[in-house]
């Protein structure tokens with residue numbers, strides 16, 4: 278899956294610089310904190326993605342925690358803004374012999390350097406709420422996914438109502454510190470899907486206690 282643009286040229290801007298700086302600090306400790314916590318969601322996202330076919334883009338692949346969950350015979354590309362995170366992903370690929378991973382590149386998910394319709398699915402785990410323009414990222418995912426392909430998100434999304442929504446309001450300041458905003462509801466993505474004639478398959482709760490969700494969409498085709 279050859280990229281067509283020069284990734285570094287697509288990643289300028291103040292929020293990009295801040296994100297890189299933040300993840301340069303996170304990179305050395307990221308796996309220790311997140312590996313076990315996000316594993317069930319990552320496995321569920323990978324399983325949902327490969328149902329669409331073997332050619333997968335991991336958007337915001339980070340340190341590559343989920344790369345080992347893809348089956349042999351898949352063809353996985355990964356992109357991320359942070360070279361510090363990607364370095365760790367590349368080391369993992371080498372250390373574990375993950376031959377299904379075919380490229381880990383610095384790239385902004387809002388300006389993907391891939392051709393239209395070239396992946397069976399795009400997976401974005403714990404990414405979408407960090408992007409300043411999530412709809413621009415979703416539109417890029419839609420562009421690079423083939424007709425009938427999948428867009429799979431794993432994330433914490435805030436509840437729109439009910440007792441869990443009240444609890445989220447209370448813990449919001451703490452969650453914001455670690456990048457899990459409950460302000461971002463899955464209904465925002467559902468609205469984007471409606472506007473773009475994308476089938477919204479649904480949102481499924483996962484570990485821990487439904488706090489993380491797997492959101493699935495399919496491109497018309």
Ligand SMILES: C[S@@+](CC[C@H](N)C(=O)[O-])C[C@H]1O[C@@H](n2cnc3c(N)ncnc32)[C@H](O)[C@@H]1O
Pocket residue numbers: 296300311315319336337338339340341342343356357358359362384385386387401402403404407408
């Ligand atoms: C919370 S980490 C998740 C990493 C990985 N998906 C995981 O589940 O372990 C978020 C990642 O998204 C990346 N990121 C944030 N904004 C991005 C953007 N606009 N384009 C590409 N990557 C981005 C960060 O550099 C970071 O590696």
